[in-house]
Amino acid sequence: MTLIGQEITVLGGGIGGLAAARALAMRGARVRLLEQAAEIGEVGAGIQVSPNAGRVLAALGLEMAFEEISIASQGAVLRDYAEGAEVLRLDLTRFGRFGLVHRADLVAMLAVAAREAGVEIELGARVGEVSLDGGQAELRLENGEQREAPFLVAADGLHSRARPALLGSERPHFTGHVAWRALIPLVPGEVPAQAQVFMGPGRHLVAYPLRGGRLLNLVGVHERTAWQAEGWNHAGDPAEFRAIFTRFGGPVCGWLERVEAVHVWGLFRHEVARRWYGDNVAILGDAAHPTLPFLAQGACMALEDGWVLAACLSQGEGRGAALARYEALRAPRCRRIVDAGTANARNYHLGGPLSRTVAHLGLRVIGKALPGFMPDRFGWLYAHDVTA
Incomplete structure (x- = not known):
């Protein structure tokens, strides 16, 4: 036709x-x-x-x-939640531009x-x-x-x-995960142009800059049994958001203190x-x-x-x-x-300290010994071209 x-x-x-x-x-x-x-x-x-x-x-x-x-x-960096220590750096730019x-x-x-x-x-x-x-x-x-x-x-x-x-x-059924999102102001250059994932027990937080580095996008996900309404535009309480991620170290504490408005939603499968x-x-x-x-x-x-x-x-x-x-x-x-x-x-929410330590150690070893191994696992996703 x-x-x-x-x-x-x-x-x-x-x-x-x-x-x-x-x-x-x-x-x-x-x-x-x-x-x-x-x-x-x-x-x-x-x-x-x-x-x-x-x-x-x-x-x-x-x-x-x-x-x-x-x-x-510039790619993605996986970090441990406690102090923000780098666990694995993923150079995904081999597949093209990430915006x-x-x-x-x-x-x-x-x-x-x-x-x-x-x-x-x-x-x-x-x-x-x-x-x-x-x-x-x-x-x-x-x-x-x-x-x-x-x-x-x-x-x-x-x-x-x-x-x-x-x-x-x-x-749909509730996954047991609730997500939060917030935007905070930045000074351009304050945060590197990459996605950072801070991985903690039962929760993780993703951060990356927007609009020429003038904004930081924060998305936090944590596990809980009580469900939250689906969708992504429900107003949340910044104090509750900070409390959920209060044990996160590195730059996260400072970022959370600057949150003035946050949205929250339940994740359904x-x-x-x-x-x-x-x-x-x-x-x-x-x-x-x-x-x-x-x-x-x-x-x-x-x-x-x-x-x-x-x-x-x-x-x-x-x-x-x-x-x-x-x-x-x-x-x-x-x-x-x-x-x-x-x-x-x-993968982001390994609960026990022993399992998390072992997993993070394994990722660090792989990252140093075989830096291309983990990025190559995503070739099926990022190298795909539906316009070809």
């Missing part, structure tokens, strides 16, 4: 939805994007865009624009790029229900308005309206969707494969999804064959990424 002149509605104005909208419009589709927020504004915190996703941005014609809004990371960026800056860049490609973005369009029973997708907005979409691309996140319409109701498409819909990003944040691939997978979906739909096959190909290309890779992210939670 050709996309020239095809009418496509994209649901969700996040990273995946905007990238998919531009990719579809670049191939000739007439794209309308519905976003529930009244404006594309200052939402979220930092994200890491690894080379596999950077290749998508380059294919979208946005490589230079992305470099202007992001910091090139550290504020989510709001990336979304704003993609919104401009989508509009430049001809995408019509409608803000304040809150969809309450999606029906897929007819030949078209039917959308009921919360204001009572009804819309029809000949074909719907649902990039509407964790609380997707399209996924249950496609697959029925599902019940969702299954990767057993089916990614129907006759009149395709899902992508968190709507298809919500992931835990321990591998920093949520936004990256969404960028890959958007490119692959547009490429499959434009390759001359019928829509059914194109969508089957999209799912076949994406589902196995996303399952592997989701599983690897889940495994990282265990």
